[in-house]
Amino acid sequence: MSQTPKTSREPVVTPARVVIGICLVAPFVAMLWVGSYAKTDPAFIGIPFFYWYQMAWVLISTALTMIAYKLWQRDQRARKGGAGK
Template identity: 45%
Template sequence: MPNKAAQPTRPLVRVVIAVLLIAPFVIYLAVPSYARIKPRLGGFPFFYWWQLAWVILTAAFIGVAYALARRGASSPDQADEKGE
C-alpha cells in the first residue's frame, strides 16, 4: 500500500473555519449596529455588554476553528505511517 500523506482538510470544513475566524471581525466593525445604550444588562449599556459578550464568543469561535483544523490535520492514515 502506498504511503499516504495526511489528508488535507475538506473544503467545507475550511469554509467553516474561515467563517468562524472572520465573523467576529465583521461584528466588531459593524459599530453602528450596537452603538446604543438600551437595552441595559445589569446596569451596563448595550454597547459594553455586547462587546464583552463578543470577546468571549470570539475566544470560543477561535477554539472551535482550532479544533476543526487539528481534527482535519490528524487522520487515520497517520497511524499507519507510524506502524500502529
C-alpha cells in the first residue's frame, strides 16, 4: 500500500503571529480599560483627555491594523514559499 503524506493544517504560532495578535488586541484593551482615561486632565489644546485619548487611538489603531496586515501578508508568502520546497 502506498501512503500519502499527511498535510498538517494545524495552526502554527510564530513570533510574527504573536505580534499580529498584540497589534489587533491592543486597541480593544486600551478602549475597554475606561478607568485609565476617564478624566479631564491633561487637556490638549483645550480638549479634555477623555476625548483626545480616544481620537488618538483611532490613528494608533489604524497604524497597528496596517502593521498586522503587512505582517500577515509576509507570513502567508513565507508559508506558501516554504510549502513548495
